[in-house]
Amino acid sequence: MYKLILCWRYLRTRWIALASVVSVTLGVATMIVVNSVMAGFSHEMQSRIHGVLSDLVFESHSLGGFPDARWHMDEILRTSGDDVLGMTATVAVPAMLNFQVRGQWVTRQVMFIGIDKKTHAQVGDFGRYLQHSLNREQLSFDLREGGYDTHDSQSDDPTPKRPAMEDAGWPHRRKRVDRERIWREKLEAVDAAEHPTDRAIDTVFSATNNSANAEIEPLVPPVFENGDATDNALPSNETPATNDPFLVARPQEGRTMDPSQEQFVGIVPGIGLASYRDVSGVDRFLILPGDDVKVTFPTAGTPPKAVSDTFTIVDFYESKMSEYDSNFVFVPIESLQRMRGMIEPQTGIASVNAIQIKLKPGVNPEQVRDRLRRIFPAELYSVSTWRDKQGPLLAAVDMEMAVLNILLFMIIAVAGFGILAIFYMIVVEKTRDIGILKSLGASASGVAGIFLGYGLALGLVGAGAGLAIGLAITWNINSIRVGVEWLTGQRVFDPSIYYFFKIPTIVNPFTVSWIIFGAVVIAVGSSVLPAIRAARLHPVEALRHD
Amino acid sequence: MTNSSFHASGDSRMHVAGTGIDAPMMSVHGVRKSYRSGAGSLDVLCGVDLRLERGEFIAIKGQSGSGKSTLLHLMGLLDAPDSGEVRLAGERIDTLSSSRRDRLRNTSIGMVFQSYHLLPELSAMENVLAPLLVRYGVLDWIRFRSQARSRACELLERFGLGARMHHTPRQLSGGEMQRVAIARALVGRPQVLLADEPTGNLDSVSGAGILDTLGRLNREDGLSIVMVTHDDAIAARSDRIVRLVSGLVEDIGEPNDAVIVAA
Numbered sequence: 001m002y003k004l005i006l007c008w009r010y011l012r013t014r015w016i017a018l019a020s021v022v023s024v025t026l027g028v029a030t031m032i033v034v035n036s037v038m039a040g041f042s043h044e045m046q047s048r049i050h051g052v053l054s055d056l057v058f059e060s061h062s063l064g065g066f067p068d069a070r071w072h073m074d075e076i077l078r079t080s081g082d083d084v085l086g087m088t089a090t091v092a093v094p095a096m097l098n099f100q101v102r103g104q105w106v107t108r109q110v111m112f113i114g115i116d117k118k119t120h121a122q123v124g125d126f127g128r129y130l131q132h133s134l135n136r137e138q139l140s141f142d143l144r145e146g147g148y149d150t151h152d153s154q155s156d157d158p159t160p161k162r163p164a165m166e167d168a169g170w171p172h173r174r175k176r177v178d179r180e181r182i183w184r185e186k187l188e189a190v191d192a193a194e195h196p197t198d199r200a201i202d203t204v205f206s207a208t209n210n211s212a213n214a215e216i217e218p219l220v221p222p223v224f225e226n227g228d229a230t231d232n233a234l235p236s237n238e239t240p241a242t243n244d245p246f247l248v249a250r251p252q253e254g255r256t257m258d259p260s261q262e263q264f265v266g267i268v269p270g271i272g273l274a275s276y277r278d279v280s281g282v283d284r285f286l287i288l289p290g291d292d293v294k295v296t297f298p299t300a301g302t303p304p305k306a307v308s309d310t311f312t313i314v315d316f317y318e319s320k321m322s323e324y325d326s327n328f329v330f331v332p333i334e335s336l337q338r339m340r341g342m343i344e345p346q347t348g349i350a351s352v353n354a355i356q357i358k359l360k361p362g363v364n365p366e367q368v369r370d371r372l373r374r375i376f377p378a379e380l381y382s383v384s385t386w387r388d389k390q391g392p393l394l395a396a397v398d399m400e401m402a403v404l405n406i407l408l409f410m411i412i413a414v415a416g417f418g419i420l421a422i423f424y425m426i427v428v429e430k431t432r433d434i435g436i437l438k439s440l441g442a443s444a445s446g447v448a449g450i451f452l453g454y455g456l457a458l459g460l461v462g463a464g465a466g467l468a469i470g471l472a473i474t475w476n477i478n479s480i481r482v483g484v485e486w487l488t489g490q491r492v493f494d495p496s497i498y499y500f501f502k503i504p505t506i507v508n509p510f511t512v513s514w515i516i517f518g519a520v521v522i523a524v525g526s527s528v529l530p531a532i533r534a535a536r537l538h539p540v541e542a543l544r545h546d
Numbered sequence: 547m548t549n550s551s552f553h554a555s556g557d558s559r560m561h562v563a564g565t566g567i568d569a570p571m572m573s574v575h576g577v578r579k580s581y582r583s584g585a586g587s588l589d590v591l592c593g594v595d596l597r598l599e600r601g602e603f604i605a606i607k608g609q610s611g612s613g614k615s616t617l618l619h620l621m622g623l624l625d626a627p628d629s630g631e632v633r634l635a636g637e638r639i640d641t642l643s644s645s646r647r648d649r650l651r652n653t654s655i656g657m658v659f660q661s662y663h664l665l666p667e668l669s670a671m672e673n674v675l676a677p678l679l680v681r682y683g684v685l686d687w688i689r690f691r692s693q694a695r696s697r698a699c700e701l702l703e704r705f706g707l708g709a710r711m712h713h714t715p716r717q718l719s720g721g722e723m724q725r726v727a728i729a730r731a732l733v734g735r736p737q738v739l740l741a742d743e744p745t746g747n748l749d750s751v752s753g754a755g756i757l758d759t760l761g762r763l764n765r766e767d768g769l770s771i772v773m774v775t776h777d778d779a780i781a782a783r784s785d786r787i788v789r790l791v792s793g794l795v796e797d798i799g800e801p802n803d804a805v806i807v808a809a
Contacts, residue, residue: 001687002679181635436663439624440677440730441652443645538623543663 002437003446007314007453010426011461017454020422023415024519028466029473032507036474038401039511040504042540043424045321046394048239050123052319053386054088055365057371059354060381063093065342069352076357079375083363086122089352090115090215091336095297097273097329108273110329113257114296114336117141118311123358128154129319130268131165131289141332143314144169148289154320162283172368173312175288177260240271264292265335271318272326295329300340309339363459416526419458423451423530434534437544444535452524453532455488459523463516471507478502571738571770572598572621577630579616590616591624594628598738601763603771604799605781608790615742617790621772622657622740623647635737652681656731656739660746662723664715670726673712674698677734681806688706694733701729705759719751730761732769739763741773745780757783 002443010017012532058076060066069089077084095112100104111431117139121127127136131149134140148168151161167175275285287293291313298304311331318325333352337343365385372383387394427434473480481503485491566577577589591611598604608614619625620632623639632640639650651657656677664673672679678694679687687694702711705725724744731739741760745753761783763769775786781787787799 001682001684002676004684005672005679006665006667020565264570290688432663433665437676437680438648439622439651439657439663440680441650442647443648444757446680540619543659 002152002442003450003453007451007457010450010454011457014426017422017426017458018461020415020418021458021465021523024138024412024459024462024523025414025466027408027415027470028463028473028515028519029470030411031405032467032470032512033477034404034542035401035511035515037398037477037503038404039481039506042394042397042401042510043506044504045397048319049322049390050130050386050392052321052324053389054123054264054356055282055359055363055383056357056369056372056383057354057389058357058376058381058383063298063304063353064302064379065091065351065353067344067351068349069355070349072355075375076355076372080368081357083368084357085360086119086358088116088119088123088356089333089354090120090356091333091340091342091351091353093297093336093340093353093373096294097269097293097295099287099291099293104376106286108326110269110273110295112295112326112336113330114333115330116306116333120356123356123471125319126317131271131318135292135315139268139315140372141268141314143263143266143312144171148315152318152320161277162285164283164285164288168289172288174260176290179253212383226504228483248541259292263312263314264310265312265331266314266381267293267295268315268317268330269293269313270325270328274313274316275330287313289315295331297340300342307339309323354493407440409518415462419455419523419526420529421457422529424533426454427451427530430534431537431542434537435539435545437541438537439543443475448531448538451527451534455524455527455531458527459520462523463519466519467516468513470512474505474507477505537542556563570632571600571635572596572772573633574621574627575631575633577617577620577627577632577802579620579625579627583594583645590793591620594790594793594795596795597790598770598772600770601761601764601768603785605784605787606772606774606790607776607778607781607787609776611786613793614776614790615658617775618740618742623651623653624657627763640796651679653734654737656734656736656746658724658727658731658739658741658807659745662715662720662727662747664723664730666715669712670707670718670722671695671698673715673726674729674733676730681734683723698729701732702726705729714746719752720748721755724748724752725759726755728756728763732763738770738772741771743774743776745775750790753780771804780799 034297048306058072059286066072069532073089076087091114093112095110097108100106115126121139128141130136131153132144133149134144134147136153146167148165150163150165165370241248274287275283277283292310293309293313294308294310296306297452298308317330334350337350337352344350359368359370365387369383369385370386376383437445437447454543548681574594577591577594578589580587580589582588593726594617596606596617606614606617607665615737616625620640621629623632626640629687630640631638632649634654639647642650643806651732664670665676668676675694675698678698682694699708699711702708703727707722707725707729710722715726718726728739728744739760742761745756757780760771760773764771764785771784774780789796789799
């Protein structure tokens with residue numbers, strides 16, 4: 001009982017010993033905050049990556065893909081049907097995206113992905129990342145009549161940071177066509193004033209796309225259609241009523257497409273390709289839904305040839321991961337298959353590059369992957385989980401966390417030496433008292449126990465304080481961030497660099513317990529040497545000590 | 547006079563003859579102790595024989611350096627002799643295991659020192675309870691706590707410290723501190739009390755008070771006491787004076803009848 005009372009008494013009366021424990025407190029608090037923030041980041045990143053990539057990706061090695069997605073899907077269901085929640089086929093090829101901004105052509109390297117709009121949203125979070133609420137419910141490659149979000153629907157901030165999107169859709173398209181028409185008419189007026197010519201030739205020459213969008217179409221006649229072709233079918237009965245002998249040689253004239261009423265095949269580019277944020281935090285757009293872009297991509301032949309086509313932007317994709325938002329561009333899979341020549345002419349069976357699979361919750365993706373790998377030979381197919389695909393990135397984050405933990409634990413270990421030193425001095429100071437206790441019959445181990453207990457008590461106090469501070473900081477980290485930003489005038493956490501708006505934190509009780517346990521072990525361990533010294537003191541000599 | 551049982555004319559003393567146990571309360575035989583210092587070694591005790599009868603109050607008198615404190619420490623099991631025996635109630639105690647020796651120090655032998663040696667963080671009451679706090683673990687303490695407290699209170703009251711129970715040593719005078727130390731030595735009901743120059747740091751008035759206290763404990767409670775001193779007058783308060791010179795007993799002394807006071 002004397003050990004308990006003395007421990008408690010020393011704890012209460014010797015405040016300076018708490019100074020030695022400050023390092024323990026700070027170390028524990030820092031470790032808790034860092035681990036929570038990194039766990040939060042890691043989890044957010046993983047769930048975003050997981051949202052972009054489905055659970056499993058089944059793909060072939062060739063650019064031409066593999067035929068008959070349906071058969072492959074049936075095979076997959078046959079072996080793993082119980083685990084599969086949804087599947088969708090995709091075609092993906094590297095491509096170049098071109099669009100005009102104020103007369104200048106901008107080219108971007110992209111991943112051109114054909115998706116099945118009916119099933120694609122089932123395998124990931126694709127739907128969430130679109131900018132029009134109706135598209136989020138069900139994607140359509142038809143341009144919408146306005147209603148695009150002027151604020152970021154995935155953040156909590158309702159302020160419109162995207163005023164340019166107010167007109168996006170048909171209004172923007174019509175405005176643009178109008179402007180071009182006005183421009184064209186002015187030009188014609190000037191021309192007519194300078195060079196009065198035959199009106200008929202003029203009419204023939206004034207084709208609708210004499211704007212900068214004019215191009216020589218490939219020999220394949222352009223087909224204006226959407227996934228569910230409704231009113232945008234080729235107006236074949238609207239040829240001009242002239243017997244122009246040049247008509248045949250100029251395949252594109254005669255097919256008047258009225259861009260204010262019709263669109264090309266819909267395309268959904270990543271928002272990073274089309275926008276930037278200016279200094280006042282407002283997003284500005286180089287192109288908007290309603291604008292047209294060109295994409296150049298390889299066919300599925302051997303060797304692949306480059307083909308180009310025009311598309312109309314119908315929405316933007318924003319996963320908040322710049323790697324995908326500046327790279328991905330989505331079109332209807334049927335269009336891409338057709339344009340690349342992936343459709344077998346006799347059977348009509350199309351090839352695909354990949355099948356994305358979503359598994360039921362709780363299913364282990366690695367098991368299903370291994371099962372599929374056994375069935376589909378590795379020479380022809382590759383099956384990967386989403387983790388496999390992003391392995392290096394996630395592994396890097398894990399390694400950072402491990403290194404940080406080691407470094408921070410060193411802080412606590414350093415604290416151990418402080419405790420050792422202070423305890424040693426306390427034992428020296430208490431030499432006489434130890435002698436007294438021994439003269440009263442306290443055993444050597446009992447006396448040592450006082451100091452071990454004292455070390456334990458200090459460790460618990462320090463770690464406990466560290467826990468309280470660490471949790472307080474973690475749970476209020478965003479308010480603290482705001483405070484620090486206000487104080488220093490610097491942006492501490494820029495959402496445009498990181499993927500999130502608020503610093504995400506996840507407090508893992510297991511991790512926290514380990515941190516506290518480690519800290520206490522260090523505190524107790526540091527008191528061992530002083531305790532041994534106390535135990536070894538000779539009663540007579542100790543009593544003589546002042 | 548020899549080592550025969552101690553006669554007491556007082557009333558409630560423990561009398562050896564009555565209980566039939568002949569062994570002395572404590573005895574040492576041929577005890578030697580030397581300390582290494584620098585190059586050579588210093589022989590402090592060179593073969594000491596001593597007997598303390600039950601109920602006896604003896605003084606060990608000697609100059610400084612005569613080894614008297616060392617002898618007391620050996621008797622109190624704070625140290626071990628290089629050779630020789632130390633016996634308590636006839637049983638040899640210097641060769642016991644350390645845990646048994648710890649136990650004896652806690653239960654059977656009470657010690658009082660010149661510098662009081664109270665624990666500064668504890669109150670007077672807690673200091674008195676200290677041997678019991680060492681004796682009992684947490685569970686036992688819960689059982690015996692109230693008994694222990696009442697025993698401590700009783701002792702403190704008896705020594706006139708009732709009002710000072712919760713004061714820390716810093717708030718007590720020298721005489722009060724020594725009385726707390728005596729109370730502490732007695733709380734576990736030891737068989738023998740060893741006092742090393744108990745009045746050494748006190749003024750003559752307080753010192754006299756302490757000696758009175760010791761005398762009463764011996765006469766009224768029959769407590770066997772060994773007191774170490776260098777002062778003749780103080781030694782004269784005991785029943786028998788043993789003179790120690792250069793590590794040897796020169797004179798085992800005669801019972802001092804003048805001290806025996808009728809109750």
